[in-house]
Amino acid sequence: MTIGKRLFNYALIYKKTIIFALLMLMVAVAADLAGPFIAKRMIDQHILGIDSYPWYETDEGENAVLYQDTWYKREDHFSVDDVKGKEVRVLQVGRDYVFVDQPVTTPEGERTYEDGTLTITRSNEEMSYPAVELTNDELLSFYMPEVDDLFKLILVYFALLVVASIFTYGQKFFLETSANRIIKKMRNDVFTHIQKLPIKYFDSLPAGKIVSRITNDTETIKELFVTVLATFVTSIIYITGIYIALFLLDVKLALICLVLVPILVVWIKFYRKYASKYNHIIRSRLSDINAMINESIQGMTIIQAFRRKSETKEEFEEINKDYFDNQNKLLRLNSLTSHNLVGVLRNIAFVALIWYFGGQSLTANSAISLGVLYAFVDYLNRLFQPITGLVNQLANLEQALVSSERVFELLDKDGTEVCEDKMPRYKGNVTFDKVSFGYKEGETVLHDISFEAKEGDTIALVGHTGSGKSSVMNLLSRFYDTKEGKILIDGQDINTIPVQMLRQHMAIVLQDPFLFTGTIASNVSLNDPMITREQVEKALQDVGADRLLKNLQNGYDEKVIEKGSTLSTGQRQLISFARALAFDPAVLILDEATANVDTETEKIIQDGLEVLKKGRTTFIIAHRLSTIKNANQILVLDRGRIVEQGNHDDLMQMRGKYYQMYQLQQGKQSSLAG
Structure with a gap:
């Protein structure tokens, strides 16, 4: 489906309001264009009538x-x-x-x-x-x-002006209201679709570029519906009405003026051919600028700490200069077109008018009345107002079409439909059966992973960076799907369960917990109406968060700004534990949850972990091996394969990789203590 058709389909959602606005526009045009005919009658019938x-x-x-x-x-x-x-x-x-x-x-x-x-x-x-x-x-x-008839016609003329003004206001109001509703729906659709996209989509596209499509590109599309659409529709109706009036006045001259239409069509095609190229680059560079700004703000600590300000500035200036250069190319194209084109067409039309009426005046048999001449001049002047509007909106039209292409490209990405169905809380028996997986085609990061976790077990995954620990958890959560093998929960293949239903009874605590803007309480409940205030407070108390949060001025209603930057790492981690506990999952995933906290806070978090793990199957990606000594099963991964498997005592007796890693960590701790 073409971009134009898809935009048209969005417009059809509010077709009643738009059609009503267009009907008002037609009335406004008819009332406005009746003016020269009334003036013609006043001149020919009443002013020059005595002659x-x-x-x-x-x-x-x-x-x-x-x-x-x-x-x-x-x-x-x-x-x-x-x-x-x-x-x-x-x-x-x-x-x-x-x-x-x-x-x-x-x-x-x-x-x-x-x-x-x-x-x-x-x-x-x-x-x-x-x-x-x-x-x-x-x-x-x-x-x-x-005199009486002239006075009546003057009153009719002013009445038509009032009618035209009222209906012009009405059509503009309803048309722009519809446009705002269309953009509101489009933004909702884009944002909703983003929630359905797989995690791998966000791996390859910077956040700033996605934000640019939701904000900048949809705002440009808004201009299409608010300004461009209104201008084009108004101009086309006006031009049509004016040509009808010209044909009623004089067919021959109207046919001469009709030559302007194909000239305008050819020019629009010519303009769009070159403007499209520049606009694609401009929108892309704007996304790059947003992405770099977003990245720079998030990494400002590193930029300043490593004195990368000048290099970052140079990188930004390079992108900004490319954006500036292409904007100038488009500006030159726009400057060459709008006013110059309309001026040339206007001059051609008036030369034709002078030539035609001059020739007519030489032939007494076909003399033209002064009223007809006035009406023709008036209509020709009016004709170039909508033409000017059309040409001046070509730049906005092309920008909107390019932005629409980018937005629809995002909407066309395959996503997972939201399933509102509920499923009973599963027990939490998890089986990996010969699972292999790779993030890219031809690149395998997990090889033949097989293990079984029984209900209530604690499974720890250890290994060096890049060994595949997080990949195992990503597959269990279905952030990605397996290439080979199966993952079963209570004997059911998770690929047969809609992801929303699967994750309904799962919770995850990350190494760097993410908090949303709001309050501590809202970050625990995530504004889920099923989770009461009492459950929120109990979850925070059960994980020991009250010990770290009790000094906050507003307690659990303390404001949380972006990412919880005003809270300590331990406070954020405990809030994420409470969040997981409040949702009462059957399967809990802890991704190095205690890696970045001090020893005192770790003790509180460990106590919270024991509360959190009760009655649910828990997977722990461990950095500190001392924290997983009580795990029912420890999986040692190396280059995407399970090389050792068993509990702490079994693995220590094997004196393999786990033993070496444990001894190494214990040695470091001893040396640090010494």
Whole structure:
């Protein structure tokens, strides 16, 4: 499905509001474009009408004009039953008007008045008529029958302006409201989809780039619906309405002006071809900038400690310069287009208008009225307003389409559908059956892993860095799926269990625990309504957290800022223990949970661990071997394979890798103590 169709599908969600807004827009356009027609009627019918129509002698009455003791009425004011008397004419000569007391067969042509004689020259033929020049008062009396109609038309004109203003406001309000709702839904969709993506997706994409797609790219798409869509729809409707009006006025000139449409279409295609290239680079560089800023803020301690400020600045300036250069290329393209293009088209249109009307004025048989000329000029001026709007929005359109492509690329990533179903708490019998796994194709990090953990057992995984300990736990949690072999819980293959249902009865405590912005209590319950305040407090007390948190001013309601940076490592770790305990998992995973704490805090954490492990199958990735001496089973991993397996005493008697690691750690501790 194309980007345009997918954006259109989002718009269809709020189609009723959008259609209503477009109907209001059509009314606004119709009301606005009716203005020149009213002006044309005012000019041709009422202002120049005394010249255009014959006058006839009549009796005193409505719309009759008294001149030299005789009543006259204009031809268009007679009803069917009225009797017409002698025909006369009131004609304009220069800036003056004359009264001709007889019919004038051909009033079109060049007119001159001298010594009581009106001369009309037409096609080398001269015709003369006796005439009397009208005074200002006499001329005003001939205009008086038109005053009421002129006043009514003026009122209609202003009424249409009010209607156009009201409906323009309405369409803008409803269209932009719909646009904001569309973007709100799109952001929700993107954020929701991110929760469904596998962990491996985040391994290869910096957080700053993902944030850029959710914030910057969706904000650009918002401009598409709020500004670009409104401008394009408004402009297209206006242009269509103006062309309809032009065809009603004069078909030939309207056809000439119609040439502007294919020129505009060709130009839009030309612009998009080059703008798309620059916008792709610009959006990509903006993501890189966000990613680097995010990384720099998180690693500011290291940057400053190792005096990498100047190098980091240079790296940022390089990315920023590339972004700047491509922005300038796009700016030059935009500068070349918008105003210049519209100016050229406007000049071409007015040259055609002058040429056409100039030619018409030379032919008396096809003379154009001043009202038509005014309406044409007015409509041509109006025509270039929406064209200018269209061209000026091309840059925003292209940026929005590029951003849409990036957002939809994210939405197209395969994710796991959220399963709201519940499953009974499983016992926690875990079996790894000949499991092999690799993060990349052709690269295996776990080889033929097999072991069994019974309900309530504590299983410890030890080994050097890169031996595969965390990979085993990642597979158990289904952050990744096995390549070969099976993992069973209570005899059921975990690949057949939806991940949400599987993790419903699992909990994990990381070496570097993650806390969310909120309070200590909210970080324990994660705002799960099923976990009461009493359960939160009991979990914190059971793991011994109250001993480390009791000095905080607000207790369990103490504010937690980003990542819990105001709390100590031990405090954060105990909060994560309490979180795991509050959710009462059947399977508990501890990833080097005591590696980064001091000895005194470790004692508190160890006591908390004993509480946490009761009644559940526990997997511990151990750094300090002294903390796992009581484990039911210890797995020693080396290069992705289990090389030793048994309890502490068994492994010490084997005098293998575990024995060496234990003795090494004990030796270090003895030397440190000495």
